[in-house]
Amino acid sequence: MRLLGVETSCDETAVAVVEDGRTILSNIVASQVDIHARYGGIVPEVASRQHVITAIPVMEQALAETSCGWQGLDGVAATIGPGLAGSLLIGFNLAKAIALARGLPLVGVNHLEAHIYANWLEVRTEPAFPLICLIVSGGHTDLVLMKGHGQYMLLGKTRDDAAGEAFDKAARVLGLGYPGGPAIEKASQQGNALKRPLPRAWLKGSHDFSFSGLKTALLHLAQNCGPDDVADLAAGFQEAVVDVLVTKTIAAALKHHVKLILLAGGVAANSRLRKVMTQKSPLPVLIPPPKLCTDNAAMVAACGYYRLQAGHQDGWDLEVIPGLKMS
Ligand code: KG4
Numbered sequence: 404m405r406l407l408g409v410e411t412s413c414d415e416t417a418v419a420v421v422e423d424g425r426t427i428l429s430n431i432v433a434s435q436v437d438i439h440a441r442y443g444g445i446v447p448e449v450a451s452r453q454h455v456i457t458a459i460p461v462m463e464q465a466l467a468e469t470s471c472g473w474q475g476l477d478g479v480a481a482t483i484g485p486g487l488a489g490s491l492l493i494g495f496n497l498a499k500a501i502a503l504a505r506g507l508p509l510v511g512v513n514h515l516e517a518h519i520y521a522n523w524l525e526v527r528t529e530p531a532f533p534l535i536c537l538i539v540s541g542g543h544t545d546l547v548l549m550k551g552h553g554q555y556m557l558l559g560k561t562r563d564d565a566a567g568e569a570f571d572k573a574a575r576v577l578g579l580g581y582p583g584g585p586a587i588e589k590a591s592q593q594g595n596a597l598k599r600p601l602p603r604a605w606l607k608g609s610h611d612f613s614f615s616g617l618k619t620a621l622l623h624l625a626q627n628c629g630p631d632d633v634a635d636l637a638a639g640f641q642e643a644v645v646d647v648l649v650t651k652t653i654a655a656a657l658k659h660h661v662k663l664i665l666l667a668g669g670v671a672a673n674s675r676l677r678k679v680m681t682q683k684s685p686l687p688v689l690i691p692p693p694k695l696c697t698d699n700a701a702m703v704a705a706c707g708y709y710r711l712q713a714g715h716q717d718g719w720d721l722e723v724i725p726g727l728k729m730s
């Protein structure tokens with residue numbers, strides 16, 4: 404079964420074709436990062452206008468890269484939330500129009516669930532349940548227990564900043580530009596985390612996270628440091644975030660006796676997080692390749708496939724839900 408996936412929840416216009424939820428036939432992502440970098444962050448109105456310009460060319464390219472063409476599609480999956488309302492509307496309405504015009508089933512997908520399903524793409528063996536997934540993106544830090552397809556139990560979440568948001572704010576404090584995650588990672592490579600140890604919020608007895616204290620500590624340190632200290636501060640910050648994410652995820656995984664730990668979301672592209680999680684976990688760890696951790700539409704098609712397999716087909720009255728939660 405071949406699904407067209409469409410993703411426009413934030414600042415990437417993405418369309419993909421995926422076979423049986425696992426095999427990527429095409430995966431096109433048009434990034435708006437250069438446009439938003441000028442403003443130091445995403446400007447929602449600019450993002451939705453850019454989606455209007457790029458959505459159809461990106462879709463045409465995604466189809467051109469497969470040999471199946473329109474006739475070979477069996478369904479359409481699109482992100483309905485969470486995300487920016489104006490951005491979601493562009494991709495979702497395009498997907499809906501295609502599904503209507505071609506008489507294909509339409510399935511609405513939760514962006515966070517889609518991030519999890521990046522772990523089903525291009526793998527030889529499917530992830531085994533029960534598993535724990537740490538979703539770390541620009542807007543979310545969620546620890547989710549999955550006992551089967553579509554079965555999510557939220558164990559913990561951030562009480563303030565999301566991990567990606569913390570990276571973005573830290574980069575701004577250190578003058579490293581936007582997007583912050585890759586900038587902090589790059590600067591850290593020249594730094595020594597031990598020179599600038601930063602505090603960790605463990606929130607003992609809970610699976611929740613907190614990064615706002617760390618951000619404030621970084622701000623105070625940065626005010627008393629010079630340009631030569633930026634790499635050490637970036638490394639100290641990255642190490643603190645990674646330490647908390649890894650330690651708390653492993654503790655939750657052992658407590659809930661799962662078989663596997665998954666990572667998902669843009670921050671899962673961070674090489675230090677990938678390395679430390681893999682080294683420290685006594686359980687197998689699966690992490691999508693960095694390109695599939697950040698926003699893309701192949702993960703939307705993969706998630707949509709498993710939803711369709713479970714009998715979820717949406718009606719034409721389906722609309723975007725910018726504040727959508729995990730169900
Ligand atoms: O999942 P994603 O692409 O979009 C959302 O759904 O939010 O995540 C974007 C977030 C941004 O905050 C970005 O700074 C962060 O992921 N990110 C990283 C890295 N690449 C992207 N954070 C740390 N290290 C990276 N290499």
Ligand code: ZN
Nearest residue numbers: 540669697698
């Ligand atoms: Zn995302």
